[in-house]
Amino acid sequence: MGTTGSVITASESTASTRPRVGGAVVRQARLQDAVNIFELVNSLSGDGTLLRRSYAEICENVRDFHVAESEAGVFLGCGALHLYGPHLAEVRSIVVKPEAKGQGAGGRLLRGLLEEAEEQGVLSVCLFTRIPDFFFHFGFRIADRTTLPDKIYKDCQACPRLYACDEVAMVRGPLPKIAVLGPTKIAQPELVKLQVGHIAHPAEEQFEQPADKNAPNDP
Numbered sequence: 001m002g003t004t005g006s007v008i009t010a011s012e013s014t015a016s017t018r019p020r021v022g023g024a025v026v027r028q029a030r031l032q033d034a035v036n037i038f039e040l041v042n043s044l045s046g047d048g049t050l051l052r053r054s055y056a057e058i059c060e061n062v063r064d065f066h067v068a069e070s071e072a073g074v075f076l077g078c079g080a081l082h083l084y085g086p087h088l089a090e091v092r093s094i095v096v097k098p099e100a101k102g103q104g105a106g107g108r109l110l111r112g113l114l115e116e117a118e119e120q121g122v123l124s125v126c127l128f129t130r131i132p133d134f135f136f137h138f139g140f141r142i143a144d145r146t147t148l149p150d151k152i153y154k155d156c157q158a159c160p161r162l163y164a165c166d167e168v169a170m171v172r173g174p175l176p177k178i179a180v181l182g183p184t185k186i187a188q189p190e191l192v193k194l195q196v197g198h199i200a201h202p203a204e205e206q207f208e209q210p211a212d213k214n215a216p217n218d219p
């Protein structure tokens with residue numbers, strides 16, 4: 001999904017024969033969408049359907065989001081793709097306004113996010129959800145959550161439902177072979193290895209260090 005939007009017509013959004021009402025456009029989010037995203041996502045965070053996102057967090061990560069809007073430009077829904085790295089991405093905060101449900105916007109948002117993962121070269125896409133049936137439509141399968149340590153360390157560790165989680169982990173594509181977060185890191189062949197020894201701070205390279213008056217003279 002690029003920056004140009006694509007129009008959902010009455011018939012193309014899913015394989016369903018169910019009639020679709022009207023159309024919608026899915027496009028990448030702009031900062032001006034942050035308030036709508038904030039209000040819609042957090043309207044479903046109270047019961048744990050979606051993770052709560054602060055307004056600041058949404059602004060900071062607004063480039064992760066796609067939004068769906070009506071042909072008249074009315075905001076209908078949103079979804080985000082979080083990139084952990086080339087090994088894994090996650091679909092987050094996918095939601096459609098109650099009055100726009102069942103018209104293809106959610107499916108179109110999800111397909112846009114999956115296209116973006118593909119453009120970024122990420123084959124493994126994960127998510128945690130209470131409605132796996134929706135995601136089965138799009139090639140996701142249920143996975144053991146311990147195969148997704150990055151997700152656990154990013155969100156679950158701090159979640160009040162850590163030991164009472166009612167969501168299922170799902171993955172589309174291969175399981176990730178590496179992780180980049182948390183104390184336990186699996187094999188990291190794709191990570192850049194830091195050089196052993198002194199790594200110069202940029203300031204050290206740009207400015208000559210003042211002589212230390214107390215330092216012993218060079219022989």
Ligand SMILES: CC(C)(COP(=O)(O)OP(=O)(O)OC[C@H]1O[C@@H](n2cnc3c(N)ncnc32)[C@H](O)[C@@H]1OP(=O)(O)O)[C@@H](O)C(=O)NCCC(=O)NCCS
Binds near residue numbers: 049
């Ligand atoms: C899940 C959600 C985004 C789907 O959006 P939507 O616009 O209603 O979905 P679509 O109309 O594009 O539906 C696409 C397909 O998924 C199916 N589907 C939609 N919601 C579903 C659900 N809750 N369970 C199972 N299948 C579902 C539709 O029947 C349709 O299949 P079909 O084409 O064979 O009929 C929307 O219901 C929503 O906002 N839910 C609340 C937030 C939420 O739970 N988000 C997921 C958090 S992980």
